[in-house]
Amino acid sequence: MAASDVHSGDSNTKNALSVDKVGVDEGPIHLVEAGLIDQLTGMDWKVNFDGHHQFEEITAEDDPPIGKLKNPRFVSRVCESVAKVVEGHAKKGELPVTLGGDHSLAMGTISGTLAAYPDACVIWIDAHADINTAETTDSGNIHGMPVSFLMGLNGNNNIPEFSWVKPALKSNRIVYIGLRDVDAGEKRILKENGIRAFSMHEVDKYGIGKVVESALDHVNPNRDRPIHLSFDVDALDPSVAPSTGTPVRGGLTFREGHYICEAIWETGCLVALDLMEVNPSLADAASVQQTVAVGCSLVRAALGETLL
Numbered sequence: 001m002a003a004s005d006v007h008s009g010d011s012n013t014k015n016a017l018s019v020d021k022v023g024v025d026e027g028p029i030h031l032v033e034a035g036l037i038d039q040l041t042g043m044d045w046k047v048n049f050d051g052h053h054q055f056e057e058i059t060a061e062d063d064p065p066i067g068k069l070k071n072p073r074f075v076s077r078v079c080e081s082v083a084k085v086v087e088g089h090a091k092k093g094e095l096p097v098t099l100g101g102d103h104s105l106a107m108g109t110i111s112g113t114l115a116a117y118p119d120a121c122v123i124w125i126d127a128h129a130d131i132n133t134a135e136t137t138d139s140g141n142i143h144g145m146p147v148s149f150l151m152g153l154n155g156n157n158n159i160p161e162f163s164w165v166k167p168a169l170k171s172n173r174i175v176y177i178g179l180r181d182v183d184a185g186e187k188r189i190l191k192e193n194g195i196r197a198f199s200m201h202e203v204d205k206y207g208i209g210k211v212v213e214s215a216l217d218h219v220n221p222n223r224d225r226p227i228h229l230s231f232d233v234d235a236l237d238p239s240v241a242p243s244t245g246t247p248v249r250g251g252l253t254f255r256e257g258h259y260i261c262e263a264i265w266e267t268g269c270l271v272a273l274d275l276m277e278v279n280p281s282l283a284d285a286a287s288v289q290q291t292v293a294v295g296c297s298l299v300r301a302a303l304g305e306t307l308l
């Protein structure tokens with residue numbers, strides 16, 4: 001798991017970005033080495049490179065599963081650290097861009113954003129809901145659970161390793177776009193908590209423009225709330241972003257993905273961005289290069305590149 005933190009200055013004056021590469025995954029490193037920093041500099045973002053944060057791996061014997069949860073102590077430690085970094089930069093008026101790496105990192109990034117902007121809303125772009133609890137997860141992979149921790153859902157009680165996560169995300173402050181692979185337990189959770197989700201069915205039915213407008217109307221009706229955009233590249237169709245851990249057919253097109261980023265930039269409310277689940281260890285070189293290029297392009301679109 002890894003994260004590169006790309007921190008921007010005040011998004012209106014396009015101030016400095018600083019990049020911290022964190023952890024062991026190659027994903028974020030590929031994004032940075034693909035030239036993302038220079039690309040953002042070319043868009044008048046100032047970038048100060050913070051270097052590479054590293055986390056000591058915890059051996060398997062020192063990090064046994066908690067119930068089904070895998071690598072719980074390592075995931076928690078990294079996320080808690082990322083939360084502090086994101087909060088710190090956000091409180092300085094910067095726009096933290098976190099390059100993943102595992103979507104479990106969103107437990108940290110969104111905790112950081114909510115500490116700085118308690119009234120923020122979250123727009124979660126993903127094929128998956130990532131809202132399993134310790135009771136509903138089948139896989140035990142924490143990348144399928146960050147939203148349940150952020151909301152403080154009951155199924156995660158008594159896991160002291162995650163006690164640092166404040167239940168700061170309210171069910172009417174998150175909205176999903178792109179869902180098409182949601183577990184039965186997650187569907188129950190979405191329904192029980194009244195969480196708004198626009199699956200690929202709605203994208204097909206109404207078109208991405210209407211879906212994004214409806215999603216924003218739901219969590220940010222007056223367009224005056226800070227927005228944290230958490231973009232999992234597996235929301236895109238695998239033909240667009242093949243090098244990712246849990247690809248699912250029938251995803252967003254290249255343009256639909258970019259439209260979401262452009263429309264959110266257009267609100268002027270963006271305060272934090274995650275670009276997650278780029279995993280270069282899973283595909284051939286050409287597919288990795290394609291996925292990394294698409295990831296960089298989405299970040300640029302979310303930071304205003306493609307609007308005239």
Ligand SMILES: N[C@@H](CSCCS(N)(=O)=O)C(=O)O
Nearest residue numbers: 103128132139141143144246
């Ligand atoms: N629902 C499944 C898949 S979760 C996929 C996580 S991600 N971050 O969207 O790739 C699970 O809980 O393992």
Ligand SMILES: [Mn+2]
Nearest residue numbers: 102103143245
């Ligand atoms: Mn993952």
Ligand SMILES: [Mn+2]
Nearest residue numbers: 103126130232
């Ligand atoms: Mn995800």
Ligand SMILES: [Mn+2]
Nearest residue numbers: 127128232234
């Ligand atoms: Mn996903």
